[in-house]
Amino acid sequence: MADVNITVDGKKVTAPAGTLLIEACKSVGIEVPSFCYYPNLSLQGACRMCLVKVEKMPKLQTACTTVISEGMIAITNNDEVRQARKSMVELLLGNHPLDCPVCDAGGECELQDMTFSYGAAESKFMEAKNHKDEQQWSPVVYFDRPRCILCYRCVRVCGEAMDVWALGVQNRGVVSVIAPNKEDHLECEECGMCIDICPVGALTSGAYRYKTRPWEMNHVGTICTHCGDGCKTTLGVRRSDSGMQIVRGDNRDKSGINGDFLCIKGRYAFDFADDPQRVTTPLIRRDGQLAPSTWEEAFELIGKRFAEIRDKEGGRAIGVVGSNRTTNEENYLLSKFARVVLKTNSIDHRRTADFPAFAAAMVGKPHAAATMRDVFNAPAILVIGNNPTEQHPLLAWQIRNNVRLHRARLYVINSRPIKLRRQATSFTEIPQGTEGQAAAFLGGDDSAAEALGSGSREMWVGLRDKLRGEGKLIIIFDSAIRGKDISALVKFGSAVSGAKFVCLGDYSNSRGAADMGLYPDFLPGYRPIADASTFKDEWGDMPTAPGLNVSQMAEAAAAGTLKGFYVVGSNPVGGLGLDPFAFSNTFVVVQDMFLTETAQMADVVLPSANAYEKAGTFTNTCGDIQLVKKAGEVSDVKSDFEMIVRIADATGFEVRKLVPFGGRGTSADMGQSRGAQSGEADRHVVWLEAHGLEPKMSPFDPMAILDEIQRLVPGYDVSRMNLLAGNDQHTTTVGTGQGGVQDAKLIAPANDNLFTSGTLGRYSRALNSVIENRNPEPAEEVAAD
Amino acid sequence: MRFSDEFEGRFSEMLSHYPTKRSVLVPTLLYAQDEVGYLSDEVIAELATRLDLTELEVRNVISYYSMLTTKARGKYNVQVCTNISCMLRGAEEIFEHCKKRLGVGPHGTTPDNLFSLEEVECIGACSWAPAVQVNYDFHENLTVDKMDQLFDECKKEGTQLRNL
Amino acid sequence: MHLVSHPDEVKVVSKRFGKGATDLDRYLALDGYKAVQKALGMQPDGIINEVKNSGLRGRGGAGFNTGLKWSFVPKQSAKPKYILCNGDESEPGTCKDRLIFEHDPHAVIEGVVIAGLAVGSHTGYIYIRGEYRYLSNLMQKAIKDAYARGLLGKNIFGSGYDFDVYWHGGAGAYEVGEESALMESLEGKRGIPRIRPPFPAVVGLWGGPTVINNAETLASVPHIILGGAEWYSNLGTPKNGGTRLFCLSGHLNRPGVYELPMGYNLKKMIYEVGGGIPNRKKLKAVVPGGSSTPVLTADEIDAPMDFDSLMKAGSMLGSGGVVVLDETTCIVKFALRTMKFYRHESCGWCIPCREGTDWLEKTLIRLHAGGGLKKDIDNILYLSENMLGRTFCPLGDAAAMPTIAFVKKFRKEFEDHLEARPCAFEAAGSVERLPVMA
């Protein structure tokens, strides 16, 4: 759009036509105060805080609704404007309770800040304030009516941005009040966006309220551990008896791929971390019972037994199961550890999508994987299968708001009337389980249309033609499409100019687990075992035949040939239904936070730190890689990274060959394992990098292995500096190995919904309290025009 | 739920007057209220479904308009205008009298459910003040005596109807 | 019925009052629908110019030149254009549209159709406040009758022009009379005003260009079309064409709605048309154009009642509601009742109006009850002045302007309430039974 020139407070400002005056001012550092204005939400003009003088206009104008025009002259700081702001604050404070000392928002309240800035210190109000008692709208949402300043942000974010429409305004005039959809309570997606967006302490979080004061917390920006979308979140942590407790999850860092967004899990379900059921000391089975031990004893035992089995029975007698929730560094390390230390290729994880087939289909299309940011900007999107609103809340947010703000065209093919159809230009219903046929049909197999149900063949051909006509289409699919259907879909998409793809996996680092080679037949980067040369050079000797997958491991255990079983952050018994009795004669080691079904049958259980308690990187389902930082801490647990290294050491392996640390003589432990101070270490790392120094200081430093990942795993050579600075980086699919069509039966999607998240959600008190309060099947309500 | 045929006829005719369904909402709510007596949960749910709205949206609209209510009222809703023109001509006295005579305060309903009392804003009878609306009927140039007559008539009519 | 008369009246809009014109045949016999027929033979611009030149200014309150307003509607529009008649009449002191609906509903319909012809619209809505149920019934019947005769609907008067008119009803909200809130209400929403620009003439009902006029404005239009711009304009003053319905209320011997030429002297209106103050009481003040307009003191009433003159006198002609206060009236109480109204009717959307009206009402209650402090008076002024011109819609101004005038012009009366002094008027008993006109 053409640029428009205006003058604000004597400063020349140039901005695109259509820019709002408030934004134009912001662009040159002139702050115009506002309550009701919120970027990307509809305009209100209600709070009148943004009144400014615009030349030729008799009255002050709201900068939030004024579109700039050529030659406009605005003044934002004369006496009249300042007085208007001051009086607005005074008017608001009239009925506003002055309970700042106990208010959750005290210290981070926009009304406080405005009062401070525009000086309404002396109160003219002498009347009785309108009072109403606080209300609890859901286990996690509380509403304190007198504190509400009616900026309508919550109503808009819930309706326009979330498409939930659970909040409204009841009554009129001074008794106007924000109201929940079920009269005295909320029935909604419990995303808590309303709480985050509230400029004052009117909406507060059941999980956080009255726990602490904002300034008593440290704030750590990291990545949510729940689904595969990879939202950036800010965790508020506070010292506790056993380390650092996470007391709040919110969204102050809007720089992430999720912008404003967090879902219920990201916002509240961090509390699994301080669940009392957590294992906090190593356990060794003695006389059939798991009993506490020291770390040294446990590591010694594991090292000894694994070495024995390896040396006696060969590495094939040991199986390893990795995790969808551990960091890339841990997954890579585990992959390397299995092959190099334990000498086994029998390593697997719970596969939630056919990433190897996807990688294979993407060969030669290095930039065809869409980022999470792309999904917000693409002109057209096709979603086949999945229910993103429930399973990929951020993805759904990106799609929804792309449609709302950029008028993107959304095509939905699904067997259920998923909520995103409300944003869809076209919704096509197919019989359950025919997503693969839909992909095949799009890919050119006309006969596949037979399976697609009632829609006529012309309709399908029409749809395909329409999609072909969409440039820059993003095609999104999940594990329902596997193997050759993926290649068919990619083939179809490639015929569309600039099409990009998203293959949806379920957990926070499912994509990373796959990329890092937690497969019996692939090394990191989907490199087939047979083609191990690049790795051999660095890793040294390793077995050459493909190993066993998870179910084969169980069979082998039952047959007595699997003698050792090493499970890191996974629960194959509970999650994949492996028979625990199959492992009665196997030496089982489990690293986990909880005594899962798998841990209960273990010989040794090692209490592990979760992703909120360590550093590293995660790759989200789109292939965006982001830095994970340590926020919480529970004493006496260790990161999986450290435990793998310690076990390697205990087997007698030379650790420096596993983790290339201590180069160039630096050997200080910069404190990666030291609580919330881990940020310090990260800053040092950045500093070291900037000075050409290698940031490898201890064998427990995940950054040391990140070097190797960046060197050896295709597509991971992203800007380290940006990554460490907290920016998302996109891994490309350049030079990805040939991958290969996987045994489709091995894929076990999580099927989580908004309120469940596998192994973590079941330990979240917040999540459970919400689930208990819900109607089993809340009616989906549709908002009209 | 069932409304009268008259309501249904009006409702479907009105739907054809506008490009969006929800446009009929405000007048429809008032007609529904006239029929049921107040806007019950059932009425709200029904109209929300018919107009593709959430119940919350319907409630938000109801609570905005002062004639709409979600609580039952007496058979005769006595609405005394006390706004400026009426006030100048004795509306407060009328209102006080009504309170006394009915033994209820503003928004109160008599135990026999015959009368409700409300103080209302200007009803457009300024030149014929003071004025009262009983349900939709205007009563103007009132005096306390006339007010009493009115109550008597209503009472008579109401009791007769009840005894039918 | 509600009819009164006075020799000074010039009956244009009220011409058919009392003549049974609710009946379509009667209406036709009294020159009804002749204006539409004439307008069908005119160019749209011709209609607009006629109305513009007649000097007709909006009777809803703001007094904007009606023809000029119509000329803002874009000729071409992808979306349908609409005519919206504002019959929400809720400004305290105003009861004129009610008489038009009661006696001459077809005149409003006719005005709507002519406005439609002028701007190229094919649909009109007549919005009537919910309290006027009997008038809604009358209007619905009038519309039905007109359809039955082919005066509305497809191909009106065989002209090839289609025009639909629909009735729409409110449910009790003063703010809904504000034009953009009116559209929200008609669309089935809460009556929250819209951000402007865009103005309704460009983006209105369902996004289409919309002309919004007061019922009296529209009812005047057929007479202008038939009588001509010059004739109409000459009835009033140069920039304030025609006549208007003045609603005389309060302490008067002959309150009532009278049609008088624009520019008619206010003093004369009170003493001659309205019959003066009952019981030989002295005049204290006049609210000249509905509760939103600043009060005039007894010394200020020798003024012509037109938009410009009253502006010059520091007040506004508003909606034509002339409220007369005699010496027994407590200004503090009057200000309080006025503010109570605005507090009750504020839509609550914007901070200054929502909080300001509540605060002011609370302070005025306290002050009137004798609990006032010296600083309260200045605080009332401070609050009102800080609301003025800063609210989202003019309701905030409507609450602030009269309040400022009450305090500035009757400050002493406010001071007399201070220091725990009881209201002097209350004691004397301001409530007096007045002789009532039939």
Ligand SMILES: Cc1cc2nc3c(=O)[nH]c(=O)nc-3n(C[C@H](O)[C@H](O)[C@H](O)COP(=O)(O)O)c2cc1C
């Ligand atoms: C708070 C408020 C209430 C209003 N109420 C009415 C009303 O009841 N009737 C009316 O015709 N205009 C009312 N108006 C004026 C309308 O906004 C609008 O200016 C008018 O209907 C335009 O018609 P006109 O140009 O014919 O006067 C009101 C304005 C405000 C700010």
Ligand code: SF4
């Ligand atoms: S001034 Fe503000 S609160 Fe008052 S009616 Fe207008 S928008 Fe609503």
Ligand code: FES
């Ligand atoms: S930010 Fe402009 S009015 Fe609220």
